[in-house]
Amino acid sequence: MNGHTALPEWDLLKAIELGNRDAFAVLYDRHASLLFGIGCTLLRDVSDAEDLVHDVFLGLPRALKTFEGRGPFEGWLKRTATRTALMKLRQARTRRAALRRLALAAQRTVPPPAVEDRVDIEAALLRLRPGQRDVFILRIVQGFNTRETADLLGVRIGTVRIRLLRARRALRTMLME
Amino acid sequence: MFFHPRDSRLDAYADRELSARSTRRVARHLRRCHRCRVRVAGTRDIGSQARKLTTRPLPPGLRARVLQSVASGVPVIVPVADPVVAALPWRKAVWVGVGALVLVAGIRVVGVRNLESETSLLEFAPAGVPEGGTVSITYHATARFGSARSLKLRARYRRAGDPQYGYDIPQVDAATLTRTSGRTYRGNVALPDRVVYAAFAVEDDAGVVIDSRGVQGWEWLAQADGRPTSDALLQRVNEAFGRDPGAALDAAIELTGAFPERVEGWNTRTTLERAALGPDVSSRLRDGHVQRVRAFHAELQDSTIPASEIGAMYSYAKIWDVADIAEWWRRRVLRDTQGSALDFQLRLVDIYTARRDDPAKAAQETERLWDDIGSASGDALALAFGLALQLKQPQASLRWARRLLAAEPHRRLAVAEQLGTFSTLRDTVRTWLDEEAARLARPDDSRRPLYVATRRQDRAREDLRSGALALKGRLLLDAGDTVAAGAYLDSAAALGWDVANFTAAAQLRLARGDSVGAARLYALVAVDPGAGGAEIEGLGRRLVGARQWEAEKVRALAQMVERTGREAEPRAVFDLVRVTDRDGMPLDLRARLAGPVTVVAFWVPLCKTCLTDLRDTYDLVTGFGPAARIAIVSQRALTEEDWNLLASDGLDGVAVVDAFGDATRAFSAWGAPATFVVDGRAVIQYRLTSADKLARQILTLVDRKGQRTPVVAP
Helix, strand or coil, X not given: CCCCCCCCHHHHHHHHHCCCHHHHHHHHHHHHHHHHHHHHHHHCCHHHHHHHHHHHHHHHHHHHHHCCCCCCHHHHHHHHHHHHHHHHHHHHHHCCCHHHHHHHHCCCCCCCCCCXXXXXXXXXXXXXXXXXXXXXXXXXXXXXXXXXXXXXXXXXXXXXXXXXXXXXHHHHHHHHC | CCCCCCXXXXXXXXXXXXXXXXXXXHHHHHHHCHHHHHHHHHHHHHHHHHHHHHCCCCCCCHHHHHHHHHHHCCCECCCCCCCECCCCCCCCCECCHHHHHHHHHCCECCCCCCCCCCCCEEEEECCXXXXXXXXXXXXXXXXXXXXXXXXEEEEEEEECCCCCCCCCCCEEEEEEEEEEECCEEEEEEECCCCEEEEEEEEECCCCCCEECCCCCCEEEECEECCEECHHHHHHHHHHHHCCCHHHHHHHHXXXXXXXXXXXXXXXXXXXXHHHHHHHHHHHHCHHHHHHHHHHHHHHHCCCCCCHHHHHHHHHHHHHCCCHHXXXXXXXXXXXXXXXXXXXXXXXXXXXXXHCCCCHHHHHHHHHHHHHHHCCCCHHHHHHHHHHHHHCCCHHHHHHHHHHHHHHCHHHHHHHHHHHCCCHHHHHHHHHHHHHHHHHHCCCCHHHCCCCCCHHHHHHHHHHHHHHHHHHHHHHHHHCCCHHHHHHHHHHHHHHCCCHHHHHHHHHHHHHCCCHHHHHHHHHHHHHCCCCCCHHHHHHHHHHHCHHHHHHHHHHHHHHHHHHHHHHCCCEECCCCCEEECCCCCEEEHHHHCECCEEEEEEECCCCCCHHHHHHHHHHHHHCCHHHEEXXXXXXXXXXXXXXXXXXXXXXXXXXXXXXXXXXXXXXXXXXXXXXXXXXXXXXXXXXXXXHHHHHHHHHHHHHHCCCXXXXXXX
């Protein structure tokens, strides 16, 4: 506990811009789970998800210069973390490491699922085409709307709709038929 | 509904994305259709299953790791802008802009070893000094200054209202720093009145060794209430404007963050966003800016605000095409800021538009405008001068030229060249050129940038002086005074290496019947690998015979190597310079610099016309065969369209992206894209100032390495 625990978000962010470490700790406690969840679903690797949380928090003082406070901070943070995760994904794909990652995914140390059906959905998601998987995760799992998803991925709205439709068809085939 | 809704419609229903009317229609169908109800339930079930994946326990130890990194100050950049959709639907979506720059780059920015400021530090005390105060300086030097007992602190001071770029803002000796212990030096600086921003650099007495904090300078900003003033922050933006758009944008973002109520800050930021982020990204910011323009308008239209803010409101609205508000503020500029630079410019354009068909009348009216105003910024005066030239009014052009040069003397040569087109003004211009050549014969430290050593400045001064003498020679030639013209052109030819001067001087000698003198000058042209050719060869042989011609060329080659060698400014590239390839994969540019001479050409993708120059450079460099090669470094992320553009000129294979900013830092590209010639040991030898120097600079480096002199096709 420290003096910043009860601070409103805006004051907390100002403290972070000024480099206050206690403020970082409070912000971590508030939002780290959200970021880690984004990392696990998009990157599918605990180490990568940890790196995502780490990098987003460390990049905050600089990135906050662009946060104008027009919407909730959590939404902005979620978008920033998602962009960062997508960047990591893109780099991995560029290196043609994605396939290797898929093969290794089962052996990595993602915490065991609490519900039996999680294995199914997780395995099914891994078998989706990357573009479809990204859209499904952003749109359905992370809850971004179609426009936001298109913006984050740098694709058109129509592309998002088509990829989502195809992703759902594929998942339905894998999970229910 | 007789038919089942399409899958996409059922999905949209499941996602609650349909309009109220469509929702009712699908719901009606679902009440009757078991198959579609199962379908929608399945869709929602898949979603809810997938959402459970986001609830993971945080790994133990992550919190400590993050906080430890925060404490150690590990710098990380995360993307803050979305990628942009490609312009053409069949193209893959591409990443552009600042966000994309970082995306392509990767997130972690490793501190780059900086040759100039590896561990040096300059501290101000007290930190928060108001305008006009005295500051104590403590400088912790690196080994570069040896055991010097004192060092010189140079400064560039800016006051509120000083312009972007500011070529005519002088550099001054601010203080002498005296060694107090080890490598620590101290001194005091009395800041001149009204200074709000200062950049400092430290150098030895001779101005040979300079520590300029990697060409950024150590910055001092006037403070009030414990933070930099808005004027100080604005001047920081203006100082960075011409040399580093990225740094200027960072400073503008800081300014608007600290003083969101200052329109001038937003107006400047907009300009930089357009320059630094490119039109695609900046257009995505349009809505926010337009909203702000309207909010400012509502708030400020009935307020008394400074002239600079009135002008900024007009520019800000104009740049985002908010026509009604721009027109409102235009009228206010004309009404409330009479005599301001912007008022002057607007009135000038009005006169020009209305009197285009009556140049004499237009000239009279602009003169009356000057009587009313009496002073204006350099930009406004340059506009008036340009309009007078277009109206072909010699006397008006001369008057505006004098006013312009009083405000911005650095434009002397360019203005003289333009005025020289009026035959009636040639005497005046010739006198100016004599004065300019005399002025340039003497060192003027106030015009030496903080980051430039005396030797380099001397060469720049010689180049300018050679230009002044050559221009006067050409004007004398036009006037028919061939003897005097020959003397001036000879002087110009002796100062620098300018093929145009050699040729003009040779022609004059030829006209006087001096074949040997002409051949000697033509030999200088012949050995220049960018200029020689069969025609010159034939001419030289006819003038003095084949044997003497070959002897003249040997002598000329030695001169070329000697003069080109004097132009070199050797500086090692950093140990690691990370760039990325087309796929975003990091590469070490430095590793690629080993071996042949490499021309490193920085390119901003916005500059499509620069591609022609790049292609010419590419052709020239490849003419050297394996002895030289070219690397094109893009200063920002490249879109698919950019790559295609490069590919259409066959340049995509040699292009890389400076996604980490390492290359820009390593080469210290001061200002807009620059080209550097690097020898095979990764030592930067030349920063190219003129394309026609490139071939001989490469040739000189190839020669130095003892390789065979390459034959370059004319």
